[in-house]
Amino acid sequence: MGCGWGSVDNMSPDILAGLMAVFQWEVLLFLAAGVALGAVFGALPGLTAAMGVAVLTPLTFWVSAEKGMAMLLGIYCGAIPAGGIPAILMNIPGTPASIASTWDGYPLSREGRAGLALGINALLSMIGQLASVLFLAFAAFPIAAFGLRFGPAEYFGLALFGISLMAGVSGGNVLKGMLAGIVGLALATVGLDPMTAYPRFHFGQSEFLEGISFIPVMIGLFGLGEVLDQMSGSQAGLGQMPQKLGRILPNLSEWKRMILPATMGAGVGTFVGAIPAAGGDIASVIAWEQSRRMSRKKEEYSKGSVEGLAASCTACNSAIGGAMTTMLTLGIPGDAPSAVLIGALLIHGVQPGPLLFRDHRTLVYTIIFLMMLAAVAIAAVNMLGARPLAKALQIPQRWLWAGILLMGIVGSFALNNSVTDVWVMSAAGVGGFLFRKASIPLGPLVLGLILGPMMESNLRRALILSRGDWMPILSKPIVLFFVVVTVASLGWPVWKAVSRTGRK
Amino acid sequence: MSTAGLAVTGCGRERGAFPAREMKLVVQAAAGGLSDSVSRIIGSLMEKELGVPVVCENRPGAAGALAFSYVVRRAPDGYTIGHAPVEIAMVRTLGYADVSPQKMELLSLVSKTQPALAVQAGAAWKTLGVFADAVRRRPGHYVVANSGTGSIWHVNALLMERAAKMRLVHCPFSGSSGAITNLLGGHVDAAVAGVGELASHVRSGGLQVISVFDQTRSPLFPDVACVQEEGFDFGASAWSGFFGPLGLPEAVAARLSGAIQTAFASAEFQKLCEERGMTALYLDRAAFREFALEQAGFFESTLPALLRGAA
Incomplete structure (x- = not known):
């Protein structure tokens, strides 16, 4: 297997051609338009990166491949960092990828450090994207081969590990966290059985045959739930919106603290992104929790830790490069937006897959350069926008509540043009409110909703492949790795506690 | 609601003035898939032909049943039409919703996609016959x-x-x-999918197609025998068409079907078919109606027994 760049001598003309294809004012214009549109799709909850790319794909039918890709990649790379903005300012993730960014970003902005949180989101998102694009440029094929090794058993292992993180994202109260996690897992069972297509818990409503849509639940839990909580006045003092924006740029000591979590975020994000059907949401949760474990200031996590925000921002953005790697090298989508990009490339007569690196090498470099430019462009937009956006929060609170409510309703309807989804959002909002009142953390619930279907369907597929035998599943190296890590991470605190009492 | 009422009266006053305003094309799948691509391309070409905007609206869920039920309940004024995939003939039998081709005004069929059996490129099975022999030697393996x-x-x-x-x-x-990825990764032995979805992986050397489930070969795989040649007679192609609510005025239905036919004949649509591995195939209203009803009858009579046998 050849590695991306290979020997420089015979590649450089392609690199140069790729660069030249990018630096044409028309291409740059399409890229800028894409980034701007992406920022809108990302910042509005309910509108996703995949939706933005899909809606704009037919428009690119009438322009050249470079211009089309410039626009679509701009949307993709612009949407994910922009999704962090509402996560930080309003506790509502703009796209599922920025769920983990709410955990530290929102507390930061409530402390009056919204500027810093937005700055970290802008800069670390860019770093995450650039790092993952470098992975794509230099190690595309090894990363893609890793992604292909994920069969049903390996997905089960990954999901198992992910679910073990519930304890870590419980914010100190593991018992309440588990309760929330179980609610999430239970909600995830609604809909057609993934193996037999037998309808479960849909109460005769065909709207629920495909399960409860995740995005309306997310908008309800985080958005409406938060509004109701603030309106009920339980957060007296906190009810005041941050008056101070604070500085935007992190200082030197903050940069030093962010190096480790950002590196880990970039690594985890790229590899999780490369695994088909596992994207930025899972990547950022894993990176956030792992960086918490390694941090010397664990107690700051979910209370406004710059490290936690750095880990989640880099991870969800590196997932872009990972997903693009799998898409370009194997022709299989790494996540939803890259699935749509395959369709767009096909329209232009370009077939993603191993042959792309032989027949359309210039286009590969064009894509790499476009992604780098998009990463820088959206960072600039986010930096420049930080001050006016944070200012927006100083409008009277009741207007903000109304705005969030309106955005939640429009967003949850726009996803599938479904009124049912609006009801789901409303129910989730009431649920989120009650959970807040009872101090039950929402993180585990979200993990259960995301990972429940992945774990169930893949365990059952793995058991079909092994004819019901557990040994072939557990003896796969990747599965074994996840099981050992899961057991170790759950067992470690117990062992530590036991050994401490033993010593006393 | 009020705008819909106005438009209907407007339509009656000046006959032949359809369409006078924006139209909605409901797609049963999420944005980005093949159904979405077909609908968006046909929709944008219809725009040019009809002179009004044609806006695609995705209403995914329940194998398309949500979108189909939504369209058949709209006023039959021609301003809401839907994409009609093979699932319009299946969802009633699958029990997802009580909607079927009988309840639709079928406009035009534009393409079909042949099913095919694929295995890993290195596998020894080169034909369905050889594959079937191997499977029969180790049933359930x-x-x-x-x-x-x-x-x-x-x-x-x-x-x-x-x-x-x-x-x-x-x-x-x-x-x-998911099926194709797992075949590429060697986690399963074979996969059945549409020829277009498999073509890129065959070209890049990851997979080989060993049988096309149709009476004719696929232009994408001219060297691969179709099941007919191997003495079998089975296969149910996927297809793509368009429909509206039952009771569309004759002139409106004819106008819509005509616009779709013009879009079908365009270079853009033919190119899309070629690139996504669909067979461009046009059926007019009467022919599509006959075909869809026949398909619904086929699935009604075979699906329950097939799925019961599988469980």
Whole structure:
């Protein structure tokens, strides 16, 4: 297997051609338009990166491949960092990828450090994207081969590990966290059985045959739930919106603290992104929790830790490069937006897959350069926008509540043009409110909703492949790795506690 | 609501003035898939032909049943039409919603996609016959991936199993891409999917297609025998068409069908078909109606027994 760049001598003309294809004012214009549109799709909850790319794909039918890709990649790379903005300012993730960014970003902005949180989101998102694009440029094929090794058993292992993180994202109260996690897992069972297509818990409503849509639940839990909580006045003092924006740029000591979590975020994000059907949401949760474990200031996590925000921002953005790697090298989508990009490339007569690196090498470099430019462009937009956006929060609170409510309703309807989804959002909002009142953390619930279907369907597929035998599943190296890590991470605190009492 | 009422009266006053305002084309799948691409391309070409905007609206869910039920309940004024995939003939039998071609005004069929059996490029099986022999020697050993229980490619895998008198293990994934990825990774032995979805992986050397489930070969794989040549008679292609609510005025239905036909004949649509591995195939209103009803009858009579046998 050849590695991306290979020997420089015979590649450089392609690199140069790729660069030249990018630096044409028309291409740059399409890229800028894409980034701007992406920022809108990302910042509005309910509108996703995949939706933005899909809606704009037919428009690119009438322009050249470079211009089309410039626009679509701009949307993709612009949407994910922009999704962090509402996560930080309003506790509502703009796209599922920025769920983990709410955990530290929102507390930061409530402390009056919204500027810093937005700055970290802008800069670390860019770093995450650039790092993952470098992975794509230099190690595309090894990363893609890793992604292909994920069969049903390996997905089960990954999901198992992910679910073990519930304890870590419980914010100190593991018992309440588990309760929330179980609610999430239970909600995830609604809909057609993934193996037999037998309808479960849909109460005769065909709207629920495909399960409860995740995005309306997310908008309800985080958005409406938060509004109701603030309106009920339980957060007296906190009810005041941050008056101070604070500085935007992190200082030197903050940069030093962010190096480790950002590196880990970039690594985890790229590899999780490369695994088909596992994207930025899972990547950022894993990176956030792992960086918490390694941090010397664990107690700051979910209370406004710059490290936690750095880990989640880099991870969800590196997932872009990972997903693009799998898409370009194997022709299989790494996540939803890259699935749509395959369709767009096909329209232009370009077939993603191993042959792309032989027949359309210039286009590969064009894509790499476009992604780098998009990463820088959206960072600039986010930096420049930080001050006016944070200012927006100083409008009277009741207007903000109304705005969030309106955005939640429009967003949850726009996803599938479904009124049912609006009801789901409303129910989730009431649920989120009650959970807040009872101090039950929402993180585990979200993990259960995301990972429940992945774990169930893949365990059952793995058991079909092994004819019901557990040994072939557990003896796969990747599965074994996840099981050992899961057991170790759950067992470690117990062992530590036991050994401490033993010593006393 | 009020605008719809106005438009209907407007339509009656000046006959032949349809369409006078924006139209809605409801797609039963999420944005970005093949159904979405077909609808958006046809929709944008219809715009030019009809002179009004045609806005695509995605209403995914329940194998398309939500979108189909939505469209058939709209006023039959021609301003809301829907994409009609093979699932319009399946969802009633699958029990997802009480909607079927009988309840639709079928406008035009524009393409079909042949099903095919794929294995890894290195596998020794080169024809369906050889594959079937191997499976019959070890019943219940080989795993064939499909795009979901009750999906059109799963039905094709079941039809193959029945016709070749063999016993396979069926493993459903969510969508063809999951099935194909797992075949590429060597986690399953074979997969049934549409020829277009498989073509890129055959070209890049990851997979080989060993049989096309149709009476004719696929232009994408001129060297691969179709089942007819191997003495089998089975296969249910996927297809793409358009429909409106029952009771469309004759002139409106004719106008819409005509616009779709013009779009069908365009270079853009032909290119889309070629690139996505669909067979461009046009059926007018009467022919599409006959075809869809025949398909619905076929699924009604075969699906329950096939799926029961699989469980």
